[in-house]
Amino acid sequence: xxxxxxxxxxxxxxxxxxxxxxxxxxxxxxxxxxxxxxxxxxxxxxxxxxxxxxxxxxxxxxxxxxxxxxxxxxxxxxxxxxxxxxxxxxxxxxxxxxxxxxxxxxxxxxxxxxxxxxxxxxxxxxxxxxxxxxxxxxxxxxxxxxxxxxxxxxxxxxxxxxxxxxxxxxxxxxxxxxxxxxxxxxxxxxxxxxxxxxxxxxxxxxxxxxxxxxxxxxxxxxxxxxxxxxxxxxxxxxxxxxxxxxxxxxxxxxxxxxxxxxxxxxxxxxxxxxxxxxxxxxxxxxxxxxxxxxxxxxxxxxxxxxxxxxxxxxxxxxxxxxxxxxxxxxxxxxxxxxxxxxxxxxxxxxxxxxxxxxxxxxxxxxxxxxxxxxxxxxxxxxxxxxxxxxxxxxxxxxxxxxxxxxxxxxxxxxxxxxxxxxxxxxxxxx
Amino acid sequence: xxxxxxxxxxxxxxxxxxxxxxxxxxxxxxxxxxxxxxxxxxxxxxxxxxxxxxxxxxxxxxxxxxxxxxxxxxxxxxxxxxxxxxxxxxxxxxxxxxxxxxxxxxxxxxxxxxxxxxxxxxxxxxxxxxxxxxxxxxxxxxxxxxxxxxxxxxxxxxxxxxxxxxxxxxxxxxxxxxxxxxxxxxxxxxxxxxxxxxxxxxxxxxxxxxxxxxxxxxxxxxxxxxxxxxxxxxxxxxxxxxxxxxxxxxxxxxxxxxxxxxxxxxxxxxxxxxxxxxxxxxxxxxxxxxxxxxxxxxxxx
Amino acid sequence: xxxxxxxxxxxxxxxxxxxxxxxxxxxxxxxxxxxxxxxxxxxxxxxxxxxxxxxxxxxxxxxxxxxxxxxxxxxxxxxxxxxxxxxxxxxxxxxxxxxxxxxxxxxxxxxxxxxxxxxxxxxxxxxxxxxxxxxxxxxxxxxxxxxxxxxxxxxxxxxxxxxxxxxxxxxxxxxxxxxxxxxxxxxxxxxxxxxxxxxxxxxxxxxxxxxxxxxxxxxxxxxxxxxxxxxxxxxxxxxxxxxxxxxxxxxxxxxxxxxxxxxxxxxx
Numbered sequence: 001x002x003x004x005x006x007x008x009x010x011x012x013x014x015x016x017x018x019x020x021x022x023x024x025x026x027x028x029x030x031x032x033x034x035x036x037x038x039x040x041x042x043x044x045x046x047x048x049x050x051x052x053x054x055x056x057x058x059x060x061x062x063x064x065x066x067x068x069x070x071x072x073x074x075x076x077x078x079x080x081x082x083x084x085x086x087x088x089x090x091x092x093x094x095x096x097x098x099x100x101x102x103x104x105x106x107x108x109x110x111x112x113x114x115x116x117x118x119x120x121x122x123x124x125x126x127x128x129x130x131x132x133x134x135x136x137x138x139x140x141x142x143x144x145x146x147x148x149x150x151x152x153x154x155x156x157x158x159x160x161x162x163x164x165x166x167x168x169x170x171x172x173x174x175x176x177x178x179x180x181x182x183x184x185x186x187x188x189x190x191x192x193x194x195x196x197x198x199x200x201x202x203x204x205x206x207x208x209x210x211x212x213x214x215x216x217x218x219x220x221x222x223x224x225x226x227x228x229x230x231x232x233x234x235x236x237x238x239x240x241x242x243x244x245x246x247x248x249x250x251x252x253x254x255x256x257x258x259x260x261x262x263x264x265x266x267x268x269x270x271x272x273x274x275x276x277x278x279x280x281x282x283x284x285x286x287x288x289x290x291x292x293x294x295x296x297x298x299x300x301x302x303x304x305x306x307x308x309x310x311x312x313x314x315x316x317x318x319x320x321x322x323x324x325x326x327x328x329x330x331x332x333x334x335x336x337x338x339x340x341x342x343x344x345x346x347x348x349x350x351x352x353x354x355x356x357x358x359x360x361x362x363x364x365x366x367x368x369x370x371x372x373x374x375x376x377x378x379x380x381x382x383x384x385x386x387x388x389x390x391x392x393x394x395x396x397x398x399x400x401x402x403x404x405x406x407x408x409x410x411x412x413x414x415x416x417x418x419x420x421x422x423x424x425x426x427x428x429x430x
Numbered sequence: 431x432x433x434x435x436x437x438x439x440x441x442x443x444x445x446x447x448x449x450x451x452x453x454x455x456x457x458x459x460x461x462x463x464x465x466x467x468x469x470x471x472x473x474x475x476x477x478x479x480x481x482x483x484x485x486x487x488x489x490x491x492x493x494x495x496x497x498x499x500x501x502x503x504x505x506x507x508x509x510x511x512x513x514x515x516x517x518x519x520x521x522x523x524x525x526x527x528x529x530x531x532x533x534x535x536x537x538x539x540x541x542x543x544x545x546x547x548x549x550x551x552x553x554x555x556x557x558x559x560x561x562x563x564x565x566x567x568x569x570x571x572x573x574x575x576x577x578x579x580x581x582x583x584x585x586x587x588x589x590x591x592x593x594x595x596x597x598x599x600x601x602x603x604x605x606x607x608x609x610x611x612x613x614x615x616x617x618x619x620x621x622x623x624x625x626x627x628x629x630x631x632x633x634x635x636x637x638x639x640x641x642x643x644x645x646x647x648x649x650x651x652x653x654x655x656x657x658x659x660x661x662x663x664x665x666x667x668x669x670x671x672x673x674x675x676x677x678x679x680x681x682x683x684x685x686x687x688x689x690x691x692x693x694x695x696x697x698x699x700x701x702x703x704x705x706x707x708x709x710x711x712x713x714x715x716x717x718x719x720x721x722x723x724x725x726x727x728x729x730x731x
Numbered sequence: 732x733x734x735x736x737x738x739x740x741x742x743x744x745x746x747x748x749x750x751x752x753x754x755x756x757x758x759x760x761x762x763x764x765x766x767x768x769x770x771x772x773x774x775x776x777x778x779x780x781x782x783x784x785x786x787x788x789x790x791x792x793x794x795x796x797x798x799x800x801x802x803x804x805x806x807x808x809x810x811x812x813x814x815x816x817x818x819x820x821x822x823x824x825x826x827x828x829x830x831x832x833x834x835x836x837x838x839x840x841x842x843x844x845x846x847x848x849x850x851x852x853x854x855x856x857x858x859x860x861x862x863x864x865x866x867x868x869x870x871x872x873x874x875x876x877x878x879x880x881x882x883x884x885x886x887x888x889x890x891x892x893x894x895x896x897x898x899x900x901x902x903x904x905x906x907x908x909x910x911x912x913x914x915x916x917x918x919x920x921x922x923x924x925x926x927x928x929x930x931x932x933x934x935x936x937x938x939x940x941x942x943x944x945x946x947x948x949x950x951x952x953x954x955x956x957x958x959x960x961x962x963x964x965x966x967x968x969x970x971x972x973x974x975x976x977x978x979x980x981x982x983x984x985x986x987x988x989x990x991x992x993x994x995x996x997x998x999x
Binding site for chain 1: 468471472473474476477481520523524525526527529530532533534537538540541542544545548551649651653654656657658661664665691692695696697698700701702703704705707708711715718
């Protein structure tokens with residue numbers, strides 16, 4: 001608890017630095033990552049992260065300086081080169097996209113490690129400052145680092161702001177953008193630059209290997225909540241920010257704990273939760289929808305059974321034993337009880353002792369379903385030339401889906417038919 | 431030349447030989463499997479598996495107490511297959527696009543691995559550097575002594591040799607199955623061959639190879655060895671047997687040249703070998719362009 | 732649809748198949764006789780390839796089943812040869828012509844063993860039949876479209892099946908190759924083989940085939956070509972979309988409705 005207050009009161013200047021650094025990194029990574037995600041270039045982000053290393057090493061070797069600006073420049077150049085190479089390989093050789101990405105990733109990274117270890121041996125361990133690019137050392141960010149991050153983030157946010165519409169079109173519909181004459185090559189180059197910049201700052205928090213998570217996970221988690229790009233970006237930023245704060249807090253409290261992996265674990269948690277619980281497209285929403293579909297099917301089938309029991313008879317709204325319904329259809333006990341309960345709740349049936357009867361409203365509803373069944377059978381026969389022994393089972397399914405709008409279309413197309421292909425009367429609600 | 435210097439030189443040459451042989455065997459094993467990975471457009475899944483096995487290695491290490499056991503191998507293989515199953519589930523059931531499913535899965539598993547290493551740093555003897563690029567330079571030091579006191583040479587060399595034999599057996603026995611499911615999966619299924627079985631067999635083998643190579647050469651190098659030599663061979667091969675042989679050749683070239691490069695620069699051997707896979711690839715690319723200059727290749731598949 | 736009393740090569744019963752949760756084939760039901768050249772035609776998106784893939788067991792139907800020569804496919808796999816669409820394969824794959832044709836001799840049972848001399852002989856003969864023997868050692872990416880198609884057909888021939896299913900074998904193929912393939916198919920028919928082809932071109936369909944299956948999400952017609960190729964039937968298949976049907980299809984997909992009521996069966 002103490003640590004919590006300590007950290008979040010931000011009175012420790014180190015904490016302030018770390019939090020500020022995390023803020024910038026989360027913003028730029030999730031922003032850039034959203035576009036990369038939409039263009040299905042998530043793994044390119046992974047390759048770029050690995051490719052920055054040799055640039056950083058060479059920049060140090062040439063300049064002897066560990067100033068963030070120098071290193072960023074080196075990273076930028078080697079990041080650009082890696083993107084160019086991946087592009088070249090895919091377009092001008094047999095090599096496929098995934099191989100190009102994996103190849104560039106491993107070769108550049110290997111070169112980076114080679115150079116880093118070379119520096120380690122020949123510059124008497126003076127490369128300690130370069131280590132943070134490999135594993136990320138969010139805890140030891142300096143003011144200069146933060147200034148660099150801040151500027152980079154500012155540039156990224158500004159450029160995305162200016163070119164928002166163009167980036168959006170490029171991500172959703174590249175071919176169309178090209179067709180209407182947008183300068184797609186220049187814009188792609190710009191987006192790639194922003195990607196490299198964001199990754200350059202990001203790897204200092206989480207390290208090279210885990211950088212891909214900062215790019216991919218926020219977008220993956222956010223996308224399922226909304227169809228709007230701007231909302232998606234904001235949600236992604238939210239996830240990223242929260243995760244990086246909590247991750248930093250954990251490594252602040254438990255000294256040995258590395259920041260990067262915790263940020264990734266929390267981010268992934270958000271992604272999985274989103275994929276499971278998001279409304280409409282989440283896994284549980286879909287299961288719920290399927291349950292609702294089943295309930296609808298079952299309740300409507302019971303209504304139909306009751307209707308059939310009374311069809312053509314002189315007395316309606318009679319009590320029918322449950323057994324009579326079970327004679328017409330198989331139901332398992334639980335399903336039957338659930339459905340009866342639902343029907344009773346909607347006042348479509350009246351429940352008795354092992355018996356039920358239709359209410360007035362229930363009879364109308366039953367009539368509707370039977371009508372849809374018979375209309376659909378007519379449609380299949382007249383417009384689709386189905387054989388008479390095929391239409392029934394098909395109609396058994398479709399009768400539950402037909403909306404009032406489609407019902408109107410059907411009646412119109414078929415010319416308000418009086419009977420179905422089996423010569424049963426089609427019950428309209430008069 | 432004094433006797434001591436002479437002895438040192440011979441010893442160094444022996445060390446060289448041990449290290450290079452281990453590297454050659456590991457690169458050949460990885461390369462042969464990598465051939466099928468790139469033909470199935472699964473290079474990045476290979477990358478993912480090589481990262482995902484980390485928690486498996488750590489956990490198995492914890493249970494077995496040492497890092498050299500079969501438990502580690504099995505634990506990591508389980509995790510490798512688990513990773514590829516997770517990717518499938520996230521992609522198909524949670525409906526996340528495939529590249530994101532891969533990215534999220536392997537970063538998460540690798541993160542867990544690093545956290546576990548930190549949590550149990552007292553019980554296990556792994557550090558982050560080692561995990562990333564192994565230390566093949568230590569190979570000659572870790573010798574395998576029998577009870578009778580006979581020195582069989584470096585343990586890692588034996589592991590690499592065993593691995594190589596298993597891979598050769600797998601590729602030889604499974605040649606037709608791997609070939610047909612990589613070339614035309616639909617046709618294979620239509621003939622009654624299970625594409626799923628071959629897929630998971632390959633994933634299992636990749637996990638095993640990744641793990642066995644891990645300690646010697648680390649995570650990143652494994653990817654370079656899976657993809658680099660195979661890609662170089664791909665550009666120059668008309669037929670699959672050629673591609674398999676050339677992959678081994680490129681693996682050998684990368685290992686030997688990488689070793690000497692590392693010596694010259696006093697840097698990581700693993701990094702150097704990875705770098706050299708890139709060099710030989712560039713050479714292969716140049717040769718392929720000279721043999722058949724096409725400016726635009728028609729992309730299919 | 733007229734049914735004559737000869738042995739049936741293929742029977743499709745009440746087949747309903749979805750693709751991406753949307754029903755693409757509705758209650759398809761037809762039978763095909765042996766020893767004929769049969770064309771499956773219909774507009775784009777009518778489910779022709781889906782039908783072929785379901786017959787081959789590559790897709791699971793929502794309902795219904797398929798029988799080849801009176802038995803489920805699993806039992807008669809070695810009598811059925813499948814030629815997938817040419818574009819379904821990456822022609823950069825390192826294999827030469829002979830390699831691909833030899834794959835026609837792969838079976839579940841011999842997948843771990845080497846091919847026999849007999850297998851190799853059959854492969855060579857198959858290549859001769861399509862006139863590509865001199866190209867045996869050519870890498871498949873270097874072939875023209877027509878040659879690639881012929882390699883696929885040679886592979887199918889090497890399977891030595893009785894029933895052949897081909898997915899759009901005439902697409903992107905030069906005229907000479909088209910003639911050569913057709914000649915080969917006629918020869919196969921004379922030997923009693925049944926060839927079922929998903930065909931993309933209505934104009935040539937009448938010329939090439941004896942029997943036809945006219946498809947547009949549901950079966951429009953099936954039978955000898957004179958019976959099927961009438962103005963009314965063609966109009967029905969090609970004459971515009973059934974808006975109500977496609978609305979229903981969209982609804983099913985969006986709401987993830989079950990296509991068949993599993994477990995809510997009626998009692999007769």
